[in-house]
Amino acid sequence: MKNIKRSLAIFAILALMVGGCKKEGGDNLRQNEKELAKKDAGQKLTQLSPGTKQKLIKLLAAAPASAKAKLNKKARVVLSTHPEYRDIVRKALNLETATCNDNTASNQWLDQQLADWDSEVISYVIATEMLDLPTYDALVFENSSAKQTFGANGEYTQRVTKTFKDLKRFWNIQSDGIVLAAMHGSMLTDRAKLIRTYQTVYGLDSGDAAYYADFVIAIVDAFPQLRKGNHPIFTFNAFAQSSFNLDGFGVIPDKIIMGDGIMDAFAAIGYGDVAPQAILAHEFGHHIQFQLNLFEEEESPEATRRTELMADAYSAYYLSHARGASMQWKRVQQFLGVFFNIGDCTITNIGHHGTPTQRMAAATWGYNVANNAQKQGHILTAQEFTRQFEAQLPKLIKQ
Numbered sequence: 001m002k003n004i005k006r007s008l009a010i011f012a013i014l015a016l017m018v019g020g021c022k023k024e025g026g027d028n029l030r031q032n033e034k035e036l037a038k039k040d041a042g043q044k045l046t047q048l049s050p051g052t053k054q055k056l057i058k059l060l061a062a063a064p065a066s067a068k069a070k071l072n073k074k075a076r077v078v079l080s081t082h083p084e085y086r087d088i089v090r091k092a093l094n095l096e097t098a099t100c101n102d103n104t105a106s107n108q109w110l111d112q113q114l115a116d117w118d119s120e121v122i123s124y125v126i127a128t129e130m131l132d133l134p135t136y137d138a139l140v141f142e143n144s145s146a147k148q149t150f151g152a153n154g155e156y157t158q159r160v161t162k163t164f165k166d167l168k169r170f171w172n173i174q175s176d177g178i179v180l181a182a183m184h185g186s187m188l189t190d191r192a193k194l195i196r197t198y199q200t201v202y203g204l205d206s207g208d209a210a211y212y213a214d215f216v217i218a219i220v221d222a223f224p225q226l227r228k229g230n231h232p233i234f235t236f237n238a239f240a241q242s243s244f245n246l247d248g249f250g251v252i253p254d255k256i257i258m259g260d261g262i263m264d265a266f267a268a269i270g271y272g273d274v275a276p277q278a279i280l281a282h283e284f285g286h287h288i289q290f291q292l293n294l295f296e297e298e299e300s301p302e303a304t305r306r307t308e309l310m311a312d313a314y315s316a317y318y319l320s321h322a323r324g325a326s327m328q329w330k331r332v333q334q335f336l337g338v339f340f341n342i343g344d345c346t347i348t349n350i351g352h353h354g355t356p357t358q359r360m361a362a363a364t365w366g367y368n369v370a371n372n373a374q375k376q377g378h379i380l381t382a383q384e385f386t387r388q389f390e391a392q393l394p395k396l397i398k399q
């Protein structure tokens, strides 16, 4: 069981940013529906036509009970989903009281994007588990790097695919089998994708899956706030995953998934030149760890902190290395300063993913390994870099 769980390990990029994950699991959204009222602040933002409103109410009321029960349970692959991702979504939707520092530029940006969401739209989003569908669809079904586009309009495609190719050259691991795939909110308008995700991930039968697919399409059609699915909240995520067998489906390959929403957020606040590469380099770092078997058997905050700080160091080494992305360290540092501070939780589980200070120390160390090298053109093996990191770790966590 543990192995299955580990092989399913997903590292949401948001997980890196959110230091304290208070609750595990995915049912909290529903439990917090009463909090929705907060979002309204006394005004009704949604103006549905009476016909549309009635249609949605009917769809909700007639939703098959068997399907509802399954949606109420955790999805079949949800055990691997980072609770931090859900945390940030819940906080953005005011479904949960923020214990984290949410006064960062990217969180503020996300809040602005949600300014026209009221309790009506949120309740439909929650009733259909829409927030998770793009993630699960990509997790299970996007199993080839071919023909992937990144960004709702392909705006990140060139940067992301080039960086991926470069990372594969840079690090001496076997990376040919890693799939790099996108996560698009537009799948929320694709009936076939919705059906397959409800069936495979939530275990709905084909009839119920079709019912919910049509329900989702009707919701997206009714609420312009959802931007035809292209709202960043649906894809505010990126993760790495090692290959695993999904019962009744087959083998899911090693992969990295890059969500449009997370890249949009950093582009919007002025880090479009560095964010996609930095996020991808961190996720690639997790594949180094999968391959070198660097994860500890027992999961713990300390173990997670170690692997996350290590991924930060791999990322910084690649980004700043003369034969890597060769970026100006000051620019990388500026981005990481924002990145590491998002969701900086100061109350719970402070050491879970490393504090922003520890994370910056790990990244700076990675930069220094590149910058202080005698031979600038030399690239350390992943094994050697890891060995040096492990020796440094006690110092990094004292920061």
Ligand SMILES: [Zn+2]
Residues within 6 Å of the ligand: 011, 012, 013, 016, 282, 286, 308, 311
């Ligand atoms: Zn990570």
